[in-house]
Structure formats: structure tokens, C-alpha cells
Amino acid sequence: MEIKDHINIATDFSDHPGSRYIEDGAFSGQDFLEKILLPRFEKAVRENYLLEINLDKVYGYPSSFISGSFGKLSIEKGGELLLKHIVLISNDNPLNAEKINREIKNPKK
Amino acid sequence: MRKRTKKERRERYMQARARYEAKRHTKKWKNRKKRKAIRKIKKIRQAKKLPTSIIAPSNFSLIENAEEVLEYFKKANKLLCKGENVELDVSNVKQLTPPTLLLLVASINDHDFTQESIVSGNAPKKPELLKLFTESGFYDHVKTNGKFKSSKENLLNKQVDKIVVSEIVKEASIIGIKHVFNRETPFEPLYEVLLECMSNTNHHADLKHKGKCRWWLYTYNIPNKKITSYSFMDLGVGIFKSAVVKNYLKKYTKGTFLYPNIKLVDDLLSGKIQSRIEKDNEIRGKGIPQIVNNSKRREFKSFYIITNDVIIDLKTGNRKQLKNGLRGTFFYWEIQN
Numbered sequence: 290m291e292i293k294d295h296i297n298i299a300t301d302f303s304d305h306p307g308s309r310y311i312e313d314g315a316f317s318g319q320d321f322l323e324k325i326l327l328p329r330f331e332k333a334v335r336e337n338y339l340l341e342i343n344l345d346k347v348y349g350y351p352s353s354f355i356s357g358s359f360g361k362l363s364i365e366k367g368g369e370l371l372l373k374h375i376v377l378i379s380n381d382n383p384l385n386a387e388k389i390n391r392e393i394k395n396p397k398k
Numbered sequence: 399m400r401k402r403t404k405k406e407r408r409e410r411y412m413q414a415r416a417r418y419e420a421k422r423h424t425k426k427w428k429n430r431k432k433r434k435a436i437r438k439i440k441k442i443r444q445a446k447k448l449p450t451s452i453i454a455p456s457n458f459s460l461i462e463n464a465e466e467v468l469e470y471f472k473k474a475n476k477l478l479c480k481g482e483n484v485e486l487d488v489s490n491v492k493q494l495t496p497p498t499l500l501l502l503v504a505s506i507n508d509h510d511f512t513q514e515s516i517v518s519g520n521a522p523k524k525p526e527l528l529k530l531f532t533e534s535g536f537y538d539h540v541k542t543n544g545k546f547k548s549s550k551e552n553l554l555n556k557q558v559d560k561i562v563v564s565e566i567v568k569e570a571s572i573i574g575i576k577h578v579f580n581r582e583t584p585f586e587p588l589y590e591v592l593l594e595c596m597s598n599t600n601h602h603a604d605l606k607h608k609g610k611c612r613w614w615l616y617t618y619n620i621p622n623k624k625i626t627s628y629s630f631m632d633l634g635v636g637i638f639k640s641a642v643v644k645n646y647l648k649k650y651t652k653g654t655f656l657y658p659n660i661k662l663v664d665d666l667l668s669g670k671i672q673s674r675i676e677k678d679n680e681i682r683g684k685g686i687p688q689i690v691n692n693s694k695r696r697e698f699k700s701f702y703i704i705t706n707d708v709i710i711d712l713k714t715g716n717r718k719q720l721k722n723g724l725r726g727t728f729f730y731w732e733i734q735n
Contacts, residue, residue, distance in 0.1 A: 307562050308562040308596070309597065348589040349584060352685055352687075356681050381584075
């Protein structure tokens with residue numbers, strides 16, 4: 290499958306992600322999911338291509354942000370489908386990609 | 399739009415005036431005015447009362463001397479609840495630390511602590527403690543006659559509206575990263591810990607008093623040392639008090655000598671304590687484990703949590719039941735190179 294779309298979290302969303310819900314404050318996981326991740330992911334599934342997500346140059350990935358975006362999407366769409374259409378790039382800290390992959394595979398506690 | 403004539407404008411004014419006059423004659427209006435007047439008289443009477451001075455413990459360190467420091471605040475709170483004015487005398491303290499300073503400023507600004515009474519106080523005599531006091535930004539949050547300039551090296555934040563303000567988290571992170579590592583690039587574990595502390599406040603907030611100040615954060619660069627300390631306090635009800643325990647026996651004995659809070663520490667640190675927020679409960683509970691996990695890193699010199707009547711040292715895993723508890727939750731840690 291070919292990579293046809295890219296999301297750079299630091300430049301397309303924010304370099305300082307927030308918490309879980311929109312009502313908690315700015316740059317929440319829910320905000321990222323609804324505005325960026327979900328529409329781009331659905332398009333990637335529809336047109337059968339890979340969506341590359343760059344995780345670099347961000348101040349940190351709080352668990353509530355990851356759970357509120359990738360975790361929530363994994364519950365809604367299924368982890369397998371997510372892993373099939375998403376490629377995570379994390380050159381600064383490979384642990385970030387690992388952390389998100391773990392969340393996608395196992396979003397529940 | 400057609401411009402109103404002078405007569406129409408006058409009519410509109412008279413109608414508005416009549417509505418206002420009618421409102422002023424209602425019982426609700428009169429009672430409100432009466433209550434306001436009573437409050438004003440009470441305030442004047444309260445201000446005339448001489449304060450009771452209570453001397454702070456010589457070692458005014460919340461982490462090292464938690465029991466005595468918390469007892470001091472409890473004593474002050476008891477007097478304030480009785481309607482007495484209190485003077486917090488910290489002039490002779492030999493040791494004063496950033497977390498205690500945060501607890502002090504948060505308490506003074508908390509209506510549950512002060513009630514309707516007046517809290518006054520003084521500053522430490524010891525020069526280095528006085529410097530910490532004035533440069534911390536403490537005076538920006540209390541009424542004072544003097545003018546004090548807070549240092550740009552430190553950051554004292556109070557948050558009322560939003561639970562999580564990632565801009566403040568970023569700013570506080572950069573202050574510490576610059577001081578400790580001499581760079582501006584992210585130190586992710588620090589950012590994540592700070593943000594999860596804020597996020598956590600929502601779980602343990604006092605649900606009866608929405609809109610009240612939610613948390614305080616104090617970032618302090620220790621002079622002449624490559625160490626930055628972070629003190630974070632939320633003014634909720636505390637983690638254990640808000641914990642949802644399913645077992646009936648545990649539920650009714652929680653916090654008593656039959657089932658003290660200290661027994662819930664392992665469940666808390668592993669994220670097993672259920673949040674009382676029902677939404678998405680199956681995917682919640684990863685914030686505290688992330689804090690615990692990050693705190694194990696070498697860069698975190700120390701890490702403590704005080705909530706209700708328990709103090710936990712995350713670096714060693716030691717925990718202690720306190721005689722005098724804390725309303726809310728306190729996180730304190732230091733980062734080093």
C-alpha cells in the first residue's frame with residue numbers, strides 16, 4: 290500500500306497537546322481526533338492507502354491525549370484496521386510510536 | 399434600519415424604567431439588598447477583630463516535615479472556621495520550601511480555608527527565605543501595601559476556568575529545561591507529568607463547587623544548582639476521598655482505621671482506582687501510571703504525592719499515613735541533569 294497522506298502533529302495540530310476532551314482545554318485528544326485524525330483516516334480507508342503520522346517536535350504525549358485520540362479511534366474502528374492504514378514516524382523518540390501502537394492494540398485498561 | 403423618533407426613544411426608556419422600578423419592589427430584590435447590607439456589616443465587624451497569631455514550625459517544609467506543616471494549616475483553618483481572624487507568623491522559620499509556599503498561597507486564596515474571616519501574615523526574616531518569598535510571585539496573589547517584583551526564573555500560576563492549559567505546561571517545561579539542561583528542546587517525561595497532574599484534577603474536583611479555582615502550579619529554579627522544582631496542587635477533595643470502591647465493605651470503611659487510605663496506594667499507582675467520571679471509563683486510568691513510570695527516570699531527583707492523609711515517595715515507593723490530612727492533592731518533584 291502506498292503512502293498518500295501525511296499528518297505532522299507539531300505543525301498541523303500543536304506541539305503541546307492537551308488532555309482528553311475538548312471541554313478540558315485546548316489541543317485535546319478529542320479535538321485532534323475529530324478535526325484531523327478521523328476524517329483523514331476514513332479517507333485513507335476509503336481510497337485504500339497509508340496515512341503517515343509524524344510524531345516529532347512535540348513537547349510530549351500525555352496518556353490522556355493518546356487515549357482520547359488513537360485509543361478512542363481504535364475502539365470505534367478496530368485496532369487492526371488502524372494499524373493497516375496508519376504509519377507512525379518518530380525519529381526524535383521511537384518510544385512515542387511504541388506507546389501509540391500499544392494504545393491502538395490495547396485501548397482498554 | 400429606520401431611526402427611532404425622539405418620542406419612540408422616550409417611550410422605550412420609560413418602559414425600561416418601569417420594568418426596573420417594578421423589579422425593585424419585589425421581595426427577591428429587597429431580600430438581596432438586605433443580605434448584601436448584612437454581609438457588609440459583618441465584614442466591617444470582622445475587620446475590627448484582632449487576629450490570633452499562630453507561629454509556623456521552624457522547619458516549614460511540606461515534604462520533610464509534612465505532619466507539623468499540615469497541623470499548622472489545620473490549626474489555622476479551625477480558628478478561621480470559628481470566625482476568628484488569623485495572622486500566619488512565618489517570620490522566624492528556618493526553612494521554607496517552594497511546596498510550602500504554594501500551599502500557603504493556595505490556602506489564603508481558598509474560601510473553604512479562610513471562610514468569612516481575615517488572614518494576615520508576615521514574611522520570613524532570613525534573607526534567602528525572604529528572597530524566595532518575594533521573587534516567587536506570592537505577593538501577586540495576596541493584598542499587600544508593598545511592591546514586589548517576581549522573578550522571571552519562576553512561575554506561579556493559578557487556574558480557574560480550564561482544567562488543562564497546555565500553554566502553561568509548555569511554558570513551565572521550558573523554564574525547567576533551560577535551567578537544568580541548558581536547552582529548549584522538549585523533555586517529554588516532564589511535559590507529560592505536568593499535563594497529567596492537571597488532567598487528574600477533574601477526577602477529584604469538588605463537584606459541588608464548579609467554577610472554583612482548580613489548581614495551582616509553582617515552577618522554581620533553584621539558584622546555583624541545576625535543579626528545578628515543580629509544586630502542583632489541586633483544590634479538589636483528594637484522590638482517596640473521590641475514589642470509587644466497588645466492594646461494599648471497603649466502600650463503607652474507606653478512610654477509617656478499618657480500611658485506611660494507605661491500603662489503596664498500590665491500586666492508585668497502578669491505575670486501578672476507578673474514576674467517578676463514568677464516561678469512557680474503560681479507557682481511563684492511565685494518567686497516574688504514566689506519572690509513576692516517568693518519575694522513575696534518573697532526571698527526576700525526587701517525586702512525592704500527598705493526597706488526603708497519605709504521603710507517597712514515588713522514587714522509593716515508601717508511603718506514610720499522616721495524622722493531619724490535606725484537602726486536595728499535592729504533587730512535588732525536582733528535575734536534575
